Amino acid sequence: MVRATFAGFDTALSALRMNQKKLDLVGHNLANMNTEGYTRQELKTSSINYENPTSFYMNSNDTNVGFGVGMDGVRQLRDQFLDKQYRTQNGRAAYTEGLGESLKSLSLFLDETKVDGIRASFDNIQKSLTNMQDPSKVQDPVYEGELMSRVQAMTTLMNSAAESIVQAQKNEFHKIDGTGTSENGAIQKINSLIEGIGDLNTRIKKNQLLGSPVLELQDERNKKLDELSKYVPIETESFSEEYTVGTETRYRIYNYDSAGNITGRSDWPEDLRVNLVYRDSSAGNGAEVKKITLVNGAIDGNLQDSTGRHRNVGKVELATPTPATVPPQPAYSQDNPLNTQLKFTGYSKRTATPGTFNNDEFTTNTKNVRFASGTVQASLDMLSTSDVRALVHGGGVINLADLKASNEMTAYSYDYYMGKLDLLAETFTKNMNEINKKGNTDYTKTPPVTNPNHILMINKDKAGGNDPSEVTAANIGISRGWVNGTTHIGTRGFRNNPSTTNQGDTTDTVLEMLEQMTSPMMKMNNTKTSYADYMNNLSTTLATDSYSNNNSYTINKAVLDGINTSRDQISGVSLDEEAANMMTYQSSYNAAARLMTTLNNTLETLLSIGR
Incomplete structure (x- = not known):
């Protein structure tokens, strides 16, 4: 059985389009090789043969092959393990x-x-x-x-x-x-960063729902996450928005059948959660690692509290001096800096009562409640009594x-x-x-x-x-x-x-x-x-x-420089590697064009039969 007349042309055309797109990405990578925070991109492809499986009763001469290549999307080359280490x-x-x-x-x-x-x-x-x-x-x-x-x-x-x-x-x-000064302090910078990350989460989620990967926005978010890690120790995790059907909890990233069984992955994108990690030894049983969520993905990112802060992010502020003394200890300031404490408040969590929210929070204490790293803890240590x-x-x-x-x-x-x-x-x-x-x-x-x-x-x-x-x-x-x-x-x-x-x-x-x-x-x-x-x-x-x-x-x-080098080897743009890719894709493009010419000659031969 002879294949459909233009099936081969479709195969060659998909190869031409794929290699053209890869050449476009090479050019995009090279153009941004000096852009701060840019992550190298690549085209994710797959064979489309699986869409037309061969029948068990089909003649062996009718085996389906040569249906071409599918372009599944553009992705970033990042290693989450290296990001966490960094x-x-x-x-x-x-x-x-x-x-x-x-x-x-x-x-x-x-x-x-x-x-x-x-x-x-x-x-x-x-x-x-x-x-x-x-x-x-x-x-x-x-x-x-x-x-x-x-x-x-x-x-x-x-x-x-x-x-x-x-x-x-x-x-x-x-x-x-940095209140009252011309420069921002860690409080202002942390609040600005988590607000920025929360806003980016919302923008990324909206674009992903419309089918755009918004990789540049993800680069911007990664830069803010890296900067935030200088001030306080953080962890990131991907999670799915939840919803309930009756008493059953379901996740939007999956499709379910009528019985509640997962039938496959949906197009709903995952959210990114940013947790602040601290250690609490106030109970006297050794240091217990605890977490508080500063950015809860894009959930309720369009809602604001009475202060104008979005519900999906937390904040940090100066704590009220404790314990109470007579006369009361004045508020922490440049004139009263010793034993400064900070109060961290997590994102707004919905309660069982519709329209109401609550927040997790904790207050630092150099002796018992402290961070394992970051410039904030360095300053708190130096200001301790x-x-x-x-x-x-x-x-x-x-x-x-x-x-x-x-x-x-x-x-x-x-x-x-x-x-x-x-x-x-x-x-x-x-x-x-x-x-x-x-x-x-x-x-x-x-x-x-x-x-x-x-x-x-x-x-x-x-x-x-x-x-x-x-x-x-x-x-x-x-x-x-x-x-x-x-x-x-x-x-x-x-x-x-x-x-x-x-x-x-x-x-x-x-x-x-x-x-x-x-x-x-x-x-x-x-x-x-x-x-x-x-x-x-x-x-x-x-x-x-x-x-x-x-x-x-x-x-x-x-150690940091070593981890950064490893990250750059994966996520950074290498001039030599991109040049080699360019030659490879150009050769593949030429081969696909040659295939198009060969198929054209074959078709002309078939059409000339019987003239």
Whole structure:
């Protein structure tokens, strides 16, 4: 049996159309090879022979072949597993990168490897006291003036360091919330991204229902998903819209028969859900992995709540400070950044009551409710409080783990370094004033009489300029009396059991101050150390954290780059590969055209029979 006259031409024509479409896609890929976020596209094809199965009783000479190729659609070349790996690693790299920027801001004033700072100022104070050991110099205004200027330089450096930490905390808070500033913070960016993803879900769904794959919109959505993974850890999943028939739940991606059995796949497209992943250990049973849906596909994407937000997306905002205190703790802001918490709200879920919705939500807590990665967690960690002051004042053994809000933190927070400087300022002020008090006390009197103008170091924020209470690194200063010349370094002896006949030496005050500069006065990690060594230890802690974090970032970035390379090998456009495809499709096109010519010649031969 001879085939239908134009069946062969249809086969050749389908091959011509298919190869032309593939050449068009090659050109499209090459045109977009430098377009950010573009995913390589290919034509999905299939044989159309299966539409005409051979009958069991058909003669073997009538076997159906050569019905051509069908074009099923254009698809993107993406690997969901690599996408998941990339976004997970992207968050890890972003966490260490954000932490590195924060630690770098601390190193500007605590790293004394290149510039002299607080530690060097204590060395200078020690040198001045050493020069004053001679009895002839202890009352010399030149030497005392030198000591005063060096103590003042130390207090100025402490003030500057405390101010820098406060500014770093404000900058860190700005990374989280950019309200009232010219730049957006993580809150604004996350909300913008999830709103954008929710809008894209709706637009993609509408176009897919009309038969368009809208691959470019999917590229735009993937870019937003990649960017969102820098801030918080996310997972994506495809799901189908559900509906009920009686008591039975069905899915729109399937066709069902009258008995409720699946008969095949429908043309209804799947939705994309974006989940935020966090860990909650508040129950005390270890960290439990939990999820909250930030974007629920395109379902209810056209509905809005009272604030104008679409129902298919959630949001993030600053939480209300808890627990309640008297007076109430002020709202989190750049002036109140410590222990900042964020409240995440999921998409609006329909309830059993028509027209009503509810939302899942949770509030971050650096100690118990936290993210495994992302810049948001890096900022929250750096803004967490440290118990360093309470632990030191409480005495006993210091548990280093308690100096961090969470044992998952890889570096100490800003408050840790502020607390360390406050302890140094408080201790140094107290000890210097107590020694000078003894040097300004007349032990020949009963009871001994102390000169009220003995205070050297004070809280400069207190009225009067001579109040030494509640000293911190931010407010430490030298007394107004010492500056005006009414207060001096004590010259009364007290070290050799002072009495009417034995009052010690005029250099006792200077000698005891000098001894204090070299003696272990500060408690650091369950041991005592001198003031200068205390600052050395603090700088070393920062350097260790920075070094460890830099190593982690280097590793995370290398792994991220490797995953990205693997993604590009699949999804990226290769000039060599597309050129090879172009040659292949051109050859196939030429072969299909040659087939058309051959069929034409065959048809002419058949028509010429019997002439």
